[in-house]
Amino acid sequence: MANLESDFAGIKSPNPFWLASAPPTNTGYQVMNAFKAGWGGAVWKTLGQPIVNVSSRYGALAYKNNKMMGLNNIELITDRSLEINLQEMKEVKEKFPHHALIASMMFETKEEWHDCIKRCEDIGVDGFELNYGCPHGMCERGMGSAVGQNPDVCEKITSWVTEKATKPVIVKLTPNITDITKPALAAQRGGASAVSLINTINSVTGINLDTMEPNPSVAGLSTHGGYCGPAVKPIALNMVSELTKHPDFKLPISGIGGVETWQDAVEFFLMGASTVQVCTAVMHYGFKIVTDLTEGTNEYLDSHNMKSIADLRGIVANKLKKWEELDLNYKVIAHIDPEKCIGCQLCYIACEDGAHQSIALVPGNRIPVIKEDHCVGCNLCSLVCPVENCISMVKIETGKPKLLWKDHPKNPSKQASKV
Amino acid sequence: MTKILKKSNTKAEEINKFSKIKPLLSQNEAVIEASRCLFCHDAPCINACPTSIDIPMFIRQIITKNIKGSAKTILTQNILGKACGQVCPTEVLCEGACVYNEMNEKPIDIGRLQAFATDHVIKNNIRLFTKGKPTGKKVAVVGGGPAGLSCAHELTRLGHEVVVYEANSSAGGLNTYGVAPYKYTNKDSQEEVKYISEIGFEIKANNRLDTKKLSELEKKYDAIFLAVGLGKSNKLNISGENLKGVYGAAEFIHELREKEQKITVGKNIIVIGAGNTAIDAAVETSKLNADVTVVYRRTEKEQRAYFFEVDLAKQNGIKFMYLTTPLEIIGKEKVEALKCIKNKLIEKNGSKPEIEPIKGSEFIIPCEMIIAAVGQEKMTDFYKEISNLKIDNGKIVVNKDFQTSNPQYFAGGDCVNGGKEVVNAVSHGRDAARGIDKFLKG
Numbered sequence: 062m063a064n065l066e067s068d069f070a071g072i073k074s075p076n077p078f079w080l081a082s083a084p085p086t087n088t089g090y091q092v093m094n095a096f097k098a099g100w101g102g103a104v105w106k107t108l109g110q111p112i113v114n115v116s117s118r119y120g121a122l123a124y125k126n127n128k129m130m131g132l133n134n135i136e137l138i139t140d141r142s143l144e145i146n147l148q149e150m151k152e153v154k155e156k157f158p159h160h161a162l163i164a165s166m167m168f169e170t171k172e173e174w175h176d177c178i179k180r181c182e183d184i185g186v187d188g189f190e191l192n193y194g195c196p197h198g199m200c201e202r203g204m205g206s207a208v209g210q211n212p213d214v215c216e217k218i219t220s221w222v223t224e225k226a227t228k229p230v231i232v233k234l235t236p237n238i239t240d241i242t243k244p245a246l247a248a249q250r251g252g253a254s255a256v257s258l259i260n261t262i263n264s265v266t267g268i269n270l271d272t273m274e275p276n277p278s279v280a281g282l283s284t285h286g287g288y289c290g291p292a293v294k295p296i297a298l299n300m301v302s303e304l305t306k307h308p309d310f311k312l313p314i315s316g317i318g319g320v321e322t323w324q325d326a327v328e329f330f331l332m333g334a335s336t337v338q339v340c341t342a343v344m345h346y347g348f349k350i351v352t353d354l355t356e357g358t359n360e361y362l363d364s365h366n367m368k369s370i371a372d373l374r375g376i377v378a379n380k381l382k383k384w385e386e387l388d389l390n391y392k393v394i395a396h397i398d399p400e401k402c403i404g405c406q407l408c409y410i411a412c413e414d415g416a417h418q419s420i421a422l423v424p425g426n427r428i429p430v431i432k433e434d435h436c437v438g439c440n441l442c443s444l445v446c447p448v449e450n451c452i453s454m455v456k457i458e459t460g461k462p463k464l465l466w467k468d469h470p471k472n473p474s475k476q477a478s479k480v
Numbered sequence: 481m482t483k484i485l486k487k488s489n490t491k492a493e494e495i496n497k498f499s500k501i502k503p504l505l506s507q508n509e510a511v512i513e514a515s516r517c518l519f520c521h522d523a524p525c526i527n528a529c530p531t532s533i534d535i536p537m538f539i540r541q542i543i544t545k546n547i548k549g550s551a552k553t554i555l556t557q558n559i560l561g562k563a564c565g566q567v568c569p570t571e572v573l574c575e576g577a578c579v580y581n582e583m584n585e586k587p588i589d590i591g592r593l594q595a596f597a598t599d600h601v602i603k604n605n606i607r608l609f610t611k612g613k614p615t616g617k618k619v620a621v622v623g624g625g626p627a628g629l630s631c632a633h634e635l636t637r638l639g640h641e642v643v644v645y646e647a648n649s650s651a652g653g654l655n656t657y658g659v660a661p662y663k664y665t666n667k668d669s670q671e672e673v674k675y676i677s678e679i680g681f682e683i684k685a686n687n688r689l690d691t692k693k694l695s696e697l698e699k700k701y702d703a704i705f706l707a708v709g710l711g712k713s714n715k716l717n718i719s720g721e722n723l724k725g726v727y728g729a730a731e732f733i734h735e736l737r738e739k740e741q742k743i744t745v746g747k748n749i750i751v752i753g754a755g756n757t758a759i760d761a762a763v764e765t766s767k768l769n770a771d772v773t774v775v776y777r778r779t780e781k782e783q784r785a786y787f788f789e790v791d792l793a794k795q796n797g798i799k800f801m802y803l804t805t806p807l808e809i810i811g812k813e814k815v816e817a818l819k820c821i822k823n824k825l826i827e828k829n830g831s832k833p834e835i836e837p838i839k840g841s842e843f844i845i846p847c848e849m850i851i852a853a854v855g856q857e858k859m860t861d862f863y864k865e866i867s868n869l870k871i872d873n874g875k876i877v878v879n880k881d882f883q884t885s886n887p888q889y890f891a892g893g894d895c896v897n898g899g900k901e902v903v904n905a906v907s908h909g910r911d912a913a914r915g916i917d918k919f920l921k922g
């Protein structure tokens with residue numbers, strides 16, 4: 062059995078699976094149930110000046126049978142008083158001294174930040190997370206993503222916190238920005254010990270076509286909300302990889318965004334995260350899913366003869382290159398396993414109408430045939446095929462050496478230099 | 481569509497009449513089916529399972545391809561999870577409780593998903609459990625059926641030294657010698673028994689315990705778990721019962737299972753009774769090309785067989801003759817016919833209707849074979865020899881720890897509940913092990 066114990070920028074937890082700051086960490090009751098179920102840490106629902114919430118608050122993107130492949134919310138930070146939150150956080154820490162309890166915070170003035178840091182440290186939190194991410198409600202007041210989107214402000218506020226805090230400080234980044242490395246480096250300059258990403262993405266999930274009201278409807282009106290859940294994982298993975306690969310960025314990363322299964326978690330680790338945080342999957346299925354997260358991760362580590370998450374961390378990030386660095390002479394073509402084929406012909410129509418007309422039908426046979434000399438190796442057919450391992454992409458030995466774009470005959474700048 | 485693509489999982493196995501009615505799922509099929517699961521909270525399926533397997537969790541683990549984890553979720557609660565996946569009457573247990581039924585949707589195929597996950601660890605001999613820290617205590621288990629095996633496994637996990645005494649030449653109990661072979665084969669059962677026992681307990685087969693041996697055991701072992709199941713088939717108590725060609729259902733099925741269906745049966749067969757065992761005997765003989773008639777005293781409404789078992793019988797062309805009581809078996813040396821009489825049911829203010837034969841309605845059905853499936857005896861003679869063992873209606877009386885009135889003895893399975901399902905026996909065995917553990921450590 063691998064060792065899943067985690068030390069994230071000095072914050073220790075029994076495993077790297079934390080609850081993200083969100084409704085599942087609203088109360089001590091929930092966090093204690095989560096720890097009992099096996100979660101290693103929890104980032105408390107963001108503390109700040111009192112707010113009020115609207116009703117309703119969430120919208121979802123359903124896809125086929127999956128009711129919530131993307132979730133969006135127009136909720137703000139905690140709607141409970143700081144006193145009550147601190148009281149419950151204290152109880153959690155007393156009952157679960159070895160689990161990680163992190164205070165998420167969002168304030169306006171330096172004094173407010175300092176006051177909350179002191180009170181949180183007094184009750185024994187293990188670290189802080191600065192919410193620079195919320196894309197709605199709070200940014201209009203100059204907080205949340207308004208901070209995360211402006212590297213100078215991000216650096217300044219981070220330094221306010223780090224000058225006071227004795228516990229590790231994590232800066233939570235907003236994805237609503239073109240270059241994620243800018244605020245991350247600003248956080249590093251501001252003295253942060255780690256970053257976490259992503260917070261939610263600006264979004265509107267849809268419109269109720271009967272009432273012609275946007276979702277979620279608040280008396281017929283709505284506002285743009287924060288998008289999360291399985292649908293956002295690809296965006297989060299890319300952003301995590303950008304930080305892992307950046308030569309000047311040195312801080313540990315807590316990966317967030319669409320983690321639901323152990324596979325998702327392992328992907329974040331491979332991309333460079335040291336812990337992962339989960340919100341939507343718990344809002345959908347409850348705390349229990351952590352069993353599969355820990356067990357599946359453990360199993361994966363064992364099957365790769367790895368001892369801990371550290372052995373996985375970041376080893377795939379460096380396989381993400383600039384397009385120019387990819388070998389243009391590498392070639393794959395599709396292969397259909399006739400034994401497995403069920404004759405749905407989805408691959409045929411996808412390639413015929415949506416790609417490169419490289420799949421043929423044979424009269425009298427439901428099983429399509431790949432036109433090998435046409436196939437460009439785009440993957441589309443293998444992606445639409447409903448049968449596992451039926452269409453595989455087979456490497457073709459071209460016998461040609463690696464060829465990069467800079468050396469490609471079609472590269473205009475190369476042709477220019479030839480003249 | 482000119483070419484019909486027909487795929488089947490049983491491709492590798494020869495398809496015959498005794499092929500599995502619930503064949504193993506491929507990984508692809510399993511993942512697609514598992515993806516339908518809603519992951520209900522406080523799932524009704526868990527509550528409907530006598531061993532309380534965390535069904536939504538093991539299904540989720542199939543989706544994430546954590547098949548080993550899935551099997552562990554199942555086997556932690558029910559070490560015979562594979563047999564149960566294939567023999568449980570899921571229609572009235574977990575699958576019957578699935579919320580999909582509420583929206584007239586096909587329930588999740590829980591049994592087959594369960595068999596899929598557990599088959600993976602059995603076939604690949606992936607070990608999930610280890611022998612507990614030795615306690616120095618020894619327990620004898622009498623009977624290597626589901627109850628005995630489940631108890632022995634759990635006791636071994638708890639660190640006790642266990643020996644299972646089994647009368648038959650191989651263990652498995654009715655999984656090996658009783659349930660229908662189109663649900664579970666001898667090979668399935670033997671593989672499962674091997675997998676379970678390899679945690680580290682001994683099975684002494686061909687060891688039917690009698691009084692003498694039992695008193696030796698009492699000296700050698702700190703506790704004894706009785707899991708002897710039920711006894712011989714009940715007699716019909718009509719004349720002609722000793723003719724050749726008359727069988728008790730349990731004995732007939734035992735032979736059928738032992739010889740792996742390589743037996744010959746008569747052309748016209750009458751099965752008497754309408755419980756699940758009767759249906760099994762009827763379907764099995766019809767698969768051996770016999771014309772089978774089920775004769776039952778009461779009506780379709782009162783028959784104890786599950787509706788889906790009766791459906792299976794009807795699909796196999798079995799005829800049902802209700803409101804019919806057998807009077808006499810006719811024949812010289814061999815069975816030649818069964819003499820019966822027609823009944824009517826007399827309603828008596830709310831209680832079970834009484835049977836009243838209709839005078840002059842006697843008739844004769846020619847046949848070469850009769851199988852009596854009217855229940856099984858209890859092992860009362862055997863129990864008599866155990867001092868101070870309280871019996872009620874042939875069933876061994878136990879407390880909530882499955883301890884009998886003789887404190888050294890515990891009991892579970894069919895011999896305690898009078899004959900239910902495999903899953904109930906497994907649940908008894910597991911919980912009895914915990915009771916025994918408490919007693920030994922107490």
Ligand SMILES: Cc1cc2nc3c(=O)[nH]c(=O)nc-3n(C[C@H](O)[C@H](O)[C@H](O)COP(=O)(O)OP(=O)(O)OC[C@H]3O[C@@H](n4cnc5c(N)ncnc54)[C@H](O)[C@@H]3O)c2cc1C
Pocket residue numbers: 567568569622623624625626627628645646647648651652653654655658659660663687688689690707708709710730733756757760862892893894895899900901902903905
């Ligand atoms: C024909 C038939 C079909 C069935 N089909 C199904 C089905 O499809 N699904 C289902 O869930 N249930 C089915 N059942 C019920 C199920 O098989 C039983 O409930 C279950 O096997 C009970 O387990 P057990 O361990 O209590 O007893 P058993 O399985 O009967 O095991 C008892 C064991 O003890 C051994 N034994 C007995 N006396 C001694 C002794 N003195 N010394 C040593 N060993 C001894 C026996 O040889 C046997 O191996 C069926 C039952 C029958 C009869």
Ligand SMILES: Cc1cc2nc3c(=O)[nH]c(=O)nc-3n(C[C@H](O)[C@H](O)[C@H](O)COP(=O)(O)O)c2cc1C
Pocket residue numbers: 081082083084106107132133134136137138139165192194233259260261287288289290291293317318319320338339340341342
């Ligand atoms: C209803 C809701 C409320 C949230 N509130 C907060 C919050 O108060 N503070 C914060 O830092 N992030 C908040 N988030 C963002 C989550 O912590 C997390 O970053 C995001 O949902 C992505 O993770 P996921 O895909 O696992 O849900 C909230 C998310 C949701 C759905």
Ligand code: SF4
Pocket residue numbers: none
């Ligand atoms: S989940 Fe349903 S019941 Fe619970 S607060 Fe939301 S709307 Fe109300």
